[in-house]
Amino acid sequence: MKEIESLDLSHNELSGKVPLQLTQLSSLGVFSVAYNNLSGCIPKSGHLSSFGMDSYRANTNLHNITQGNACAPGPDPLLEEDVEETLGDLGLYAITAAAFLLAFCATIGFSFRRSYGRIVMLKL
Template identity: 60%
Template sequence: MSGIDLSANMLYGEIPWEIGNLSHVKLLNLSHNSFTGPIPTALANTSPIESLDLSDNELSGPIPWQLTQIWSLEVFSLAYNNLSGCIPNSGQFGSFSMESYVGNANLCNLSQGNQCSPVPGPVQEEDVGEASADPFLCIISATSFVLAFWATVAFVFCHPLGQRVLLQL
């Protein structure tokens, strides 16, 4: 078996430590569930794993340093959990972007000088409601709708093809 995707399955409770016995899995996706508790250190035993996604759960505690021993890890996400402490910067962890950790208010990035600094929050997307509040955009949209409506009415009642279609109904 090369991959296990259990994402969005309403799973809850702690991630079982036995998951570390999956020695031939290359992809493990447990995202979008309700897992709680710490990340099992036994995940470090899944050494050929290339993709590990534990995002969008309720995991807590620090990131186990044992995970830095997984050298095959290429894709990794712990985003949107309740993790705390410093992000390890050894092994593959030095190559992951901050997007892998976003949404963990108590998680810190180990910076130069071995000091922990907070992980930046998620990028705020522009509010869709603000764009629709633009009066110029509202006027153009309303005018386009009115013109399209009257063009359709004129076609149906004035053009011979439109009249034939109307009569067939």
């Protein structure tokens, strides 16, 4: 397992501290534990020190190690690009809802049209 090259554990509802054993993964090229509920200090030893704060994004209880080995507040849980994605998602939801409503109304309209046509033909 020490030869693993990619480890993405984001969006998994993980909690607790980042295991120090991860610092021994020397072949790691991709690493992310973003969007979890991790706490404690971000390990700055081994290969993990080469990864940016994006790897730890949205872990509000996770902190950086300062020069005095104390923890300082860590990554910002919401960056501007996350807000932009949320606004884009809202637009997508609105378009999807409008398309569903239009399809539903068209289905109901065609149902009444066919029923009305049959009634008129029966009366003739």
